[in-house]
Amino acid sequence: MVARRLGYARPGLPASGCPIGRYYAPHNGSIGMRKIYRFAGSTLDSATRELVHGTQRQLLPPRMFECLSWLIEHRDRAVGRDELLAAVWGQVDADANVLVQVIARLRRLIDADGADSAIRTVPRFGYRWVLPTQIDSSEAADAVAPAAPVPPPRANWLYLRWALLLVLALLFAVQQPPRPAPSAQAYSLRALVLPARIDASADHAWLRLGLMALAIERLRTAGQAVVPADNVVALTRGLDLVSGAAAIDANIAEAWPHSGVVQLSAQQREGHWRVQAALLREGAASLHSEASHADVLEAARNATDGLARLLGHIPPTADTATGDGLLQVEAAALAGHSDEAFALLDRVDEAGRQNPEYRYQRAWSTFLAGQLDQAATEFQGLLAQLSAADAPVLRARALNGLANVYYQRGDFAAQRAAADEAIALLQAEDAPVELGRALMGRAVAQVRQNAIDAARRDFQLARVALESGGDRLGMARADLALGVVYKRQGRFGEARALFQGALLNLGALRDVHDELLACVHLLETHLQLLEPADALALEPRLRNLIERAPDSAARSLAQLTRLEVLQANGRLGEVRAGLALLCPVQAAQGCAQHPWRLQLAALRVQLEGNAPVALQELADSLQPASADASARKPGGRDQGRAWLLLLRERLTRDAADAERVLARMQAWADADPAPETPVYATLARAELAAARGNATAARSAFERALATADANQTPSDLLAIAQPYVAWLLAQGNAAEAGVVAGRVAAWARADFAAALVQLRVQAALGRPAAWQAALLQAQALAGERAIPAELSRPPQRAAAAADLPTPSHTPAR
DSSP: OOHHHHHHHHOOOOOOOOOOOOOOOOOOOOOOOOEEEHHHHHEETTTTTEEEEEEEEOOOHHHHHHHHHHHHHTTTTTEHHHHHHHISSOOOOOOOHHHHHHHHHHHHHSTOOOOOSEEEEEETTTTEEOOOEEEEEEEETSSSSOOOOOOOOOOOOHHHHHHHHHHHHHHHHHHHHOOOOOSSOOSSSSEEEOOOOEEEGGGTTHHHHHHHHHHHHHHHTTTTOOOHHHHHHHHHOOOOOOTTTHHHHHHHHHOSSSSEEEEEEEETTTEEEEEEEEEEETTTEEEEEEEEEOOOOOOOHHHHHHHHHHHTOOOOSSSSSSSSSHHHHHHHHTTTTTHHHHHHHHOOHHHHHHHHHHHHHHHHHHTTTTOOHHHHHHHHHHHOOOOTTTHHHHHHHHHHHHHHHHHHTTTTHHHHHHHHHHHHHHHHHHHHHHHHHHHHHHHHHHHHTTTTHHHHHHHHHHHHHHTTTTOHHHHHHHHHHHHHHHHHHTTHHHHHHHHHHHHHHHHHHHHHHHHHHHHHHHHHHHHHHTOOHHHHHHHHHHHHHHHSOOOSHHHHHHHHHHHHHHHHTOOOHEEEEEEEHHHEEEEEESTTTTTTHHHHHHHHHHOOOSSSHHHHHHHHHHSSSSSSSSSSOOOOHHHHHHHHHHHHHHHTTTTHHHHHHHHHHHHHHHOOOOOOHHHHHHHHHHHHHHTTOOOHHHHHHHHHHHHHHHHHHHHHHHHHHHHHHHHHHTTTTTTHHHHHHTTTTTGGGOOOOOHHHHHHHHHHHHHHHHHHHHHHHHHHHHTTOOOOOHHHHHHOOOOOGGSSSOGGGOOOOO
């Protein structure tokens, strides 16, 4: 279920595809908002673009200013090189050397020695701004006026058309009553429209989200940057607008620190509706517009248009809003009530059913109901009705919907083709959120086709597009998806930063499903990096998310991950209790039907030793469920370690059976593409050769496994090899080489119990009392409920010769 994990095809979250913002002009700071960045005795002025230090003023060239301000604005996380290239140069495939030169010049300006104390290099990823920074913002009258937006590459006749329209508009204005003139400077912050407050009967409850959606679309069409509706729904889910105001304010400050909150309120009195649209500052209305009408939607449109004028925009003269029926459908879909949305669609009259927007909503609702064939037919019918010239954005939305259908069918080539067409349509359109979704869809297809580098690039482009459209929920899902890609490639350091950012945003946006996945992936990453204490610090949050999440594969995965975290920290009693709840021994099926049966069986073997029931469960879980390759369990690290557990048990009692286990493991490894699979297959051959007494073959296989793990740069894989290799070398009497191998994992001995045991084993063999004592204390501090082998707990009997092992500080690097 990669798409669910990546937030691509989530039921209850329709891809509204409202074109918001502009995609994707190079970053140039906050237009119309003057910002002063203060750091380390220096200031950067966004209005003058000057870097000031003492009496020295330096006017920054455009790229340097844009690069520096982007890093400062995103100082809460590491920024990838591709993201900087896309944000500042407008293309992810720009020459990376140019970026390196800009960063070097910025460092020379900010740091006298040109070091990276302000702009820190994140290896194999990008850069991060690390200086404490204060940002002062103001909408001063003397702020630099916003530059005119760069027009998209269209034919010259468009300019003639706009000129003609301007003349007609001026003629029309002469005949109209005077209206407030827009301010000289349009409101530059992104507007976050909260669900409306409704003072009417329960029959009108749908207006809470319906009027919000109407206002968002109306303001967007007038030219105001807005937060997408699904982001607002996620942020306010489960919170009352009055009693939960403090929590909502905190979430807004976390997710959209530089936004203006808009609140609509509607009252029904004596057959008329009175609607007020207000821009709030510190909880009070600073600007507001009011309108009355017998039709609540007309009153809401008029009130929102009035607010748009006060914000410096000119509302559209044409009615761009959807009708009453479709607005109710959108409100139900935003609330996650897909059945209600379907029922409302059935009530739309025949004239309304000819509306392309109705046909899109119908097809999307059919998809959410799981009727894939019917949804495909409906999307294809809509595409036949829409031309790329007349309705490019709606056509792209339909293509994105069809791509979702293809994903669910497993037709990734068709999914990618649909996404390709949608992306081509949207390149010249003002629809960054829909473009971001199309890029996400193509990236998901590329992941399933194992085109990982292409997928990574699309996820990065998707993030930039979604940020341009103010879609922080989409950005968080893009970070989560990109983190999963890095994790699959073994790039755990980069994955960790992305998961941390996604978890922060998804928590603020109250998206329990994706927050749970981000937490699970971050915990797994900590474990692979041998950071069990960091993982344990997140365990209470994971437990809370498990309690709040509905029953699903993601929840089952989270329960397994929690047990793995507890085990890595030596809390074995809690692991046993958790296993008993997930897979009761007395139950007829045990763990047989659990989606993570293999991993649970491996946990049980490690807890219970070579207990027959646990071993049989492990052996059964390693058998494919069917001859169909698609039914095989996921491979890689989990399956490799499970095979090793089974092999080690067979080596203790039946050499011939161990040979058969190794042959089956090799067949699995030959078919498994995961980069870590060869590590465990080679390690198994090393252990079998060691058990046979073939020292040459054992040493060769251990070294090959170590070299492969070195190339992958995953600490947990290095430790998995170091444990048996060090034990074998010591048994061979080769303490010096055992010390060298132990040195490979010494850096993690202060954090990981197994790494600490490797060091203890070497020091006990060398017989150095002081070093042994220090290693023993370290292992005891990390043990938890795990026992330290008795032979390692006794003081060593003799001191080793100095030549047996190099001094630790001079251990040669490999």
